[in-house]
Amino acid sequence: MSKEDYEVVIGLEVHSELSTKTKIFCSCPTEFGGEPNTHCCPVCMAMPGALPVLNKRVVEYAIKAGLATNCSIAHVSKNDRKNYFYPDLPKSYQISQFDMPLCTEGYVEIETKDGPKKIRLVRIHIEEDAGKLNHDEYGRGSLVDLNRAGVPLIEIVSEPDMRSTEEVDSYLKKLKSILEYIEVSDCKMQEGSLRADVNVSVRKKGAKEFGTRTEMKNMNSFRSITRAIEYEAQRQIEVLENGGKIEQETLRWDEVSGKTFSMRDKEDAQDYRYFPEPDLAIINISDEMIDDIRKSLPEMPESRRERYVKELGLPEYDSNILTSSKYLSDLFENATKVCNNPKAVSNWIMTDITRILNEEEKEPNEIPFTAEQLGELVTLIDKGTISSKIAKQVLEELFKNPKSPQDIIKEKGWIQISDESAIKEVVLKILEANPQSIVDYKAGRDRALGYLVGQAMKETKGKANPQMLNKMFLEELNK
Amino acid sequence: MQVSKEEILHIANLACLNIKEEEIEEYRKNLQDILNFANIVNSVNTDNISETIGSTSNVNVFREDEINEFKDEALLLENAPDKENNMFKIPKVL
Numbered sequence: 323m324s325k326e327d328y329e330v331v332i333g334l335e336v337h338s339e340l341s342t343k344t345k346i347f348c349s350c351p352t353e354f355g356g357e358p359n360t361h362c363c364p365v366c367m368a369m370p371g372a373l374p375v376l377n378k379r380v381v382e383y384a385i386k387a388g389l390a391t392n393c394s395i396a397h398v399s400k401n402d403r404k405n406y407f408y409p410d411l412p413k414s415y416q417i418s419q420f421d422m423p424l425c426t427e428g429y430v431e432i433e434t435k436d437g438p439k440k441i442r443l444v445r446i447h448i449e450e451d452a453g454k455l456n457h458d459e460y461g462r463g464s465l466v467d468l469n470r471a472g473v474p475l476i477e478i479v480s481e482p483d484m485r486s487t488e489e490v491d492s493y494l495k496k497l498k499s500i501l502e503y504i505e506v507s508d509c510k511m512q513e514g515s516l517r518a519d520v521n522v523s524v525r526k527k528g529a530k531e532f533g534t535r536t537e538m539k540n541m542n543s544f545r546s547i548t549r550a551i552e553y554e555a556q557r558q559i560e561v562l563e564n565g566g567k568i569e570q571e572t573l574r575w576d577e578v579s580g581k582t583f584s585m586r587d588k589e590d591a592q593d594y595r596y597f598p599e600p601d602l603a604i605i606n607i608s609d610e611m612i613d614d615i616r617k618s619l620p621e622m623p624e625s626r627r628e629r630y631v632k633e634l635g636l637p638e639y640d641s642n643i644l645t646s647s648k649y650l651s652d653l654f655e656n657a658t659k660v661c662n663n664p665k666a667v668s669n670w671i672m673t674d675i676t677r678i679l680n681e682e683e684k685e686p687n688e689i690p691f692t693a694e695q696l697g698e699l700v701t702l703i704d705k706g707t708i709s710s711k712i713a714k715q716v717l718e719e720l721f722k723n724p725k726s727p728q729d730i731i732k733e734k735g736w737i738q739i740s741d742e743s744a745i746k747e748v749v750l751k752i753l754e755a756n757p758q759s760i761v762d763y764k765a766g767r768d769r770a771l772g773y774l775v776g777q778a779m780k781e782t783k784g785k786a787n788p789q790m791l792n793k794m795f796l797e798e799l800n801k
Numbered sequence: 802m803q804v805s806k807e808e809i810l811h812i813a814n815l816a817c818l819n820i821k822e823e824e825i826e827e828y829r830k831n832l833q834d835i836l837n838f839a840n841i842v843n844s845v846n847t848d849n850i851s852e853t854i855g856s857t858s859n860v861n862v863f864r865e866d867e868i869n870e871f872k873d874e875a876l877l878l879e880n881a882p883d884k885e886n887n888m889f890k891i892p893k894v895l
């Protein structure tokens with residue numbers, strides 16, 4: 323038996339921080355960063371006697387996420403206490419939802435090499451985030467910062483429907499894009515606003531029963547999730563092939579060694595003794611509220627993609643990439659409004675902008691310039707004010723020091739030379755310096771023309787209008 | 802309803818309580834009494850009464866999503882047994 327005889331089965335529990343202004347049970351700000359314990363109050367610090375009050379927007383955002391992922395929305399829902407001890411959890415229980423979550427039974431559709439596939443969702447529920455443990459300078463103690471304690475999260479639990487790391491990757495990307503589209507989460511991985519618990523098991527191909535699964539908690543990059551699943555599936559296959567048994571346990575993924583490790587001391591930890599949160603009221607959700615939220619949902623990626631292909635004539639592939647992120651899609655649409663040239667905007671995003679983002683290892687939402695500035699750049703090319711070669715330099719500049727492209731080209735003296743007499747002057751100068759090229763051209767070597775245009779561009783530091791150069795060289799050569 | 806010694810030890814462990822050998826029987830009896838009392842409540846006929854899921858009759862008690870910062874930061878750490886850089890200092894957690 324070899325690796326090919328096995329199938330890997332993966333389920334994810336994705337935690338996403340909601341982008342509300344305040345925490346889930348108190349009015350403290352959720353803003354990232356800040357000096358330790360400055361976004362805190364007696365409620366999120368769990369002072370005795372302090373009582374939680376639920377943030378209405380958290381409920382709305384969770385329902386929004388549920389509707390965007392085809393879930394049923396509960397009419398009656400409640401909060402429960404999940405009990406465990408850890409120093410980042412000041413109450414020694416997390417307020418979460420146990421048996422009556424806000425959303426149940428949805429799905430997210432992903433693209434796979436065998437066509438579209440539905441990844442089913444078990445549920446989406448609301449809960450509070452924990453604080454952060456820091457280590458002190460001398461390694462003698464730990465320091466507790468509760469700024470993140472009480473930040474609202476939704477937990478999106480999938481069925482074990484994924485069969486490869488590629489499917490996991492598409493699922494996560496799709497989920498991230500949905501949450502960004504409906505504007506309930508920033509999904510900033512580096513700030514931990516999207517994290518996943520990953521369940522992995524393996525079974526022989528064709529087997530009906532699932533194998534025993536292991537769980538890796540709190541993974542916060544797509545790359546480590548993929549690496550961890552690959553390592554863990556291989557490890558399980560090896561254990562089984564050697565006649566061993568998989569233990570159901572929680573594992574720790576170590577990024578540096580690229581291995582998973584057992585956390586055996588947490589044996590009892592699964593016994594959370596959930597019970598109804600007596601400090602919070604029951605949540606009743608009316609059909610009217612659900613309808614209102616449904617109406618507030620923005621146009622989703624599928625519909626935008628279709629519009630790009632049908633109405634704007636963009637290739638399917640480009641439309642897929644553009645709509646993969648709400649940020650890119652908005653950038654595209656708003657820049658197009660300025661310059662009215664969707665194909666050009668799409669090309670800039672697909673090629674140079676994507677290349678620079680990759681080089682700088684940045685996400686689309688970190689693009690420093692505005693859609694209006696991109697639109698202006700395309701207009702400047704369309705009007706012939708700058709060549710596309712200069713436009714590339716302007717784009718580099720927009721990434722470094724974003725401001726109006728008009729101002730950039732003025733400051734840098736990059737305005738294209740389209741003045742006929744100025745172009746003619748350059749053409750005559752280049753012809754005089756290159757008599758051999760004239761001979762070559764007349765002998766039928768067309769390449770000579772390209773060479774002459776190149777020389778003229780060099781002479782003008784790329785600022786001459788290439789179409790005009792071409793035309794004028796031809797005129798002179800054919801005289 | 803019988804509560805076993807093992808159950809008491811398991812629950813004590815979950816609650817991070819160290820209970821002495823001689824205390825186990827006392828806790829076992831107390832917990833058993835509580836559970837038996839719950840069974841008496843369970844035996845009440847509730848056929849025509851609608852189900853309740855919360856501890857109060859309140860429904861939809863919400864807050865608007867508006868920031869109201871707690872001003873007295875120093876007060877929050879005032880009773881901390883130990884602190885450093887405005888954080889609670891606790892025994893080292895691995």
Ligand SMILES: [Zn+2]
Nearest residue numbers: 348350363366
């Ligand atoms: Zn607070």
